[in-house]
Amino acid sequence: MSGARVNAELGANDMDITNSSRHHSENLPYVHKVGVPPKQNLVKEFTSALKETFFSDDPFKPFKDQTKSKKVVLGLQALFPILNWGRDYNLSKFRGDLIAGLTIASLCIPQDIGYAKLANLDAQFGLYSSFVPPLIYAFMGSSRDIAIGPVAVVSLLLGTLLQNEIDPVHNKLEYQRLAFTATFFAGITQVTLGVFRLGFLIDFLSHAAIVGFMAGAAITIALQQLKGLLGIRKFTKKTDIVSVMHSVFGSIHHGWNWQTIVIGVSFLVFLLLAKYINRFLAFSFDLDLLLPPQGKRNKKYFWVPAIAPLISVIISTFFVYITHAERHNVQIVNHIKQGINPSSLDKIYFSGEYLAKGFRIGVVAGMIALTEAVAIGRTFAAMKDYQVDGNKEMVALGTMNVVGSMTSCYVATGSFSRSAVNFMAGCNTAVSNIVMSIVVLLTLLVLTPLFKYTPNAILASIIISAVVGLIDIDAVILIWKIDKFDFIACMGAFFGVVFVSVEIGLLVAVSISFAKILLQVTRPRTAILGNIPRTTVYRNTLQYPEAMKVPGVLIVRVDSAIYFSNSNYIKERILRWLADEEEQLKEHKEPEIQYLIVEMSPVTDMDTSGIHALEELYRSLQKRDIQLVLANPGQVVIDKLHASHFANLIGEDKIFLTVADAVLTCAPKVEQA
């Protein structure tokens, strides 16, 4: 980094008597030339642009100046962070991880069974997905707090997309095979994004769109649970609110089962009470985890909502078992296949028409899963102030899904609710995922028969109480306050999901996000500047009503890089400012505009269209006898102004370091005129 250091105190004293403006009024035209940076080598320019785009985190920095063997070790450590933190692992850390691991295991087992249903898969596939993926992640992932496994939104999305292709009831095996194929490609997508460092692509889904999408998905998932909660047997396959409500109320007389409703609703009340009396956990379900957790003092009760689901399962299962409620049409889980994950490598479609379909579904599910996991990873990393490497994280998540797809798992990712519980329970490292994984393994090996009499209604209540946390009203209010356009994006995604389908909601979210970016670059802001009295500072006259315009001079600030997408608009907007101003001046019979100063500080870049627009502006102004003056063009811009000879065209002496300098040079001439 260049630029020497100076004593600030001294500099500050100096400033008052010898500021740049003072200098100007003495030795016109000006003291400080606008810096023209040394010409950069083309290759260098390209490499640095590439580096900033794809390697902005400088991943190879530690590898520099190392021996070969050291590089291998560093490479392995980069791929398997466990080699790094594992060496400092000790018993006190394990204590935290053990408690956290047991807690999330108790939470994940009933959730897994329910989420598998959302994906139209048998219950054991949910458990499988909580066994293999967390193990792999523990070795490769860089987040210490994330809890891996199936999640509600991805399960719903996968279920919806898959059943568009294959009927999950009549073609069960094909459906499973397509699910594994999609999982495989979800993993491949994630690894690819990580390896090619394209992780920034997921940044294109805006926060607001995610909030809306998640809330919509939560509502949709909750509505789907009405089937289990009310004991309805014939239920629509569509997920939009109209179809579901039609289905629910259409079966009110001959479909609802009062025993089921009693069990389901009472446990739902219990679960929600456990969750909201202990309001301290509420913050943890927010996407928006950065607000200070008001209730941290209640941290010792974190286990209440965490184990409430398991307690509900145990009590209700026992109750059904002794009362034989299943004979009164209370639907139960029945059979969960016992035993460890079978291999599913041979089930993945590597050819045929389902290859393409699996690929497409996998890409979408993989991206959404990634978005959720990365958001969680970043949030908790920020809270504990450590770094999560986004690209490395994607490779870890991708690998775990690829391996998962070969061991009968479907898409797993980081779960908001379980990660929050993991964090609250005091996890220290990814070992808590290993603990959870082992508990799930034991469950698969020994405990599955015990779930036989678990009523479906309980699973529905557990899912409802879990997804309620995805509806983040505080975040929506904040979005409304901060940015109305964001709010539209949020609502668009929300209503898209609720009233049409998950895919449409997602499409709306992505489209609105893109539209916003495009709008932003097409219609940048411009402002008229005025002098803030008794300073050399020029500011937007709308923001600072006390700012005063300089007679005969119009100062316009362009608030964006000038690119092909906006160059024409900017040119016309500046001419419109000028026309409006001249009209006003004529009314008040004030002196005409002789100088147009364009404040270029915010103009960070320019392309050929931008240069053309400036040239056109220059010529239009020439015809009206108005001088074009530029203030403070940045490094890149001044470079291009010279390369295109535009600087020569308007004259080097029309380019100033500051607006104040430009005004001082123009204004005396205006006075004389």
Next chain:
Amino acid sequence: MSGARVNAELGANDMDITNSSRHHSENLPYVHKVGVPPKQNLVKEFTSALKETFFSDDPFKPFKDQTKSKKVVLGLQALFPILNWGRDYNLSKFRGDLIAGLTIASLCIPQDIGYAKLANLDAQFGLYSSFVPPLIYAFMGSSRDIAIGPVAVVSLLLGTLLQNEIDPVHNKLEYQRLAFTATFFAGITQVTLGVFRLGFLIDFLSHAAIVGFMAGAAITIALQQLKGLLGIRKFTKKTDIVSVMHSVFGSIHHGWNWQTIVIGVSFLVFLLLAKYINRFLAFSFDLDLLLPPQGKRNKKYFWVPAIAPLISVIISTFFVYITHAERHNVQIVNHIKQGINPSSLDKIYFSGEYLAKGFRIGVVAGMIALTEAVAIGRTFAAMKDYQVDGNKEMVALGTMNVVGSMTSCYVATGSFSRSAVNFMAGCNTAVSNIVMSIVVLLTLLVLTPLFKYTPNAILASIIISAVVGLIDIDAVILIWKIDKFDFIACMGAFFGVVFVSVEIGLLVAVSISFAKILLQVTRPRTAILGNIPRTTVYRNTLQYPEAMKVPGVLIVRVDSAIYFSNSNYIKERILRWLADEEEQLKEHKEPEIQYLIVEMSPVTDMDTSGIHALEELYRSLQKRDIQLVLANPGQVVIDKLHASHFANLIGEDKIFLTVADAVLTCAPKVEQA
């Protein structure tokens, strides 16, 4: 517009002794608060955003405060600009228009016949398209210099897209019908874009991409002419250079016809000589018309290249007629259908599978035609300093194509070469288009039999000499100089067209244009600022190596609005600047950073993700005992900082009007520490 006016001279004198910094050192903390603009009403905010996006040219301004009948007149004048300028039309204007009209007619007739071939249509359709559309345009268009008719690039594009669907030789009628359908929808697309004021969409095709695309299309078209020029009968249908070259050299021994080659090449040489000896016309073929036309003094010879094509046609036709060269396998035009355009309303597909295909092709062709016409319109309007209303122009072009599609025309638009000739020949209004249209009409009625013996080779030479002008090497060199990324876009489009196909080239051009926009918003620039000695000005230390850093303070400027697409990157980039700086400081054993000042002048907007990123930055800095200080947040940003309570979080006294103010408040404390 608010903001009072002040005597600049007085302000300037004041400045030296009482600038804002001086004030600060006396009465800390600061004098000028950062302006918080009055809260805008939501509806107002939305309307103004909508207005700026869609009605930035304020089209209804003249209608304000008018009587009803006056409004109707104004409305008609807006739709038919001829009602406006027609009233001032006089004989002297007509003289210019007559000469210009005759000149472009002589140029367009041979071009039309050739271009129709590019679109795989019979010759008369080219002439039809130079009769009806220019007439309509003359009444509705707002450009005075554009010459309307079929153009090379659109003809090629249309021909390629159409023959992908229907074989133009074996299913001639269906092919024609699909062509009219596409033309119809091209017109509808253009009208729609105009009416819904979505004209800015065509701004998304960057100048660089257009230059590359046009050059590629020119090469492709020229290569296609080798068929006519060499007299080859069996020719590939593909347009990529490899297939064409294969086809050309594969037929060298049994396909080339030496008589054809002699005629074609000698006239090509004549045409090119006529064109380039009169180098003065060269500029007019540039997309980049803004450079001063060096050769304007030769304007009186404009007619040489303009009528050279017609002369070639006459001479060669006469030559073929008397030598009966057609018996030696010299291919001739043969038959052009005599008579006025027949109706084709009943030929347009309004149902069936071709409806969708015609629609798709029409949208693409319509957009490209629009891009060309608008570029021409803007260029000449800038040269004569009048305004072309983009949206109105689209309605005019669209209407003319819709009507054209019903009168056996295919897509017409503004032609670069003919518009330049029109301009040089001294056209004053769109009447020159009417003159041309009448000449074409007479040709259709009377002269078509005379073209019977015109050799195809001559048409090929005329097309080659016309499209050569589309290759704008100067523009490419300028693009290379100004922006390397633009150069890649340009080359991408060029090679895409030349080596694959027009569609792929277009796709590449659009994709690269979009990629550039996305890259720009994902990876904005940031810079470290230093104090320029003896001023209160802070600038990029890379651009101004003399700028000095302030000890204990790091000043970072963020050069972009902070949105979801870049918020995370900006946060991490600032932290990386900090880490780099701290490392350096440690090496030199200098005082640690205590303040991080973020210069927000270029940050023109922010969304919820941006606020979150700032919050995360604030918390990260807090953990390192560094104070976050903001300088000069703009109107929108300060509003959102307050709405989100971020201003309260970091403290209102941490937000300053300028960097200098911020440094003055921070630096003394740093010294004491």
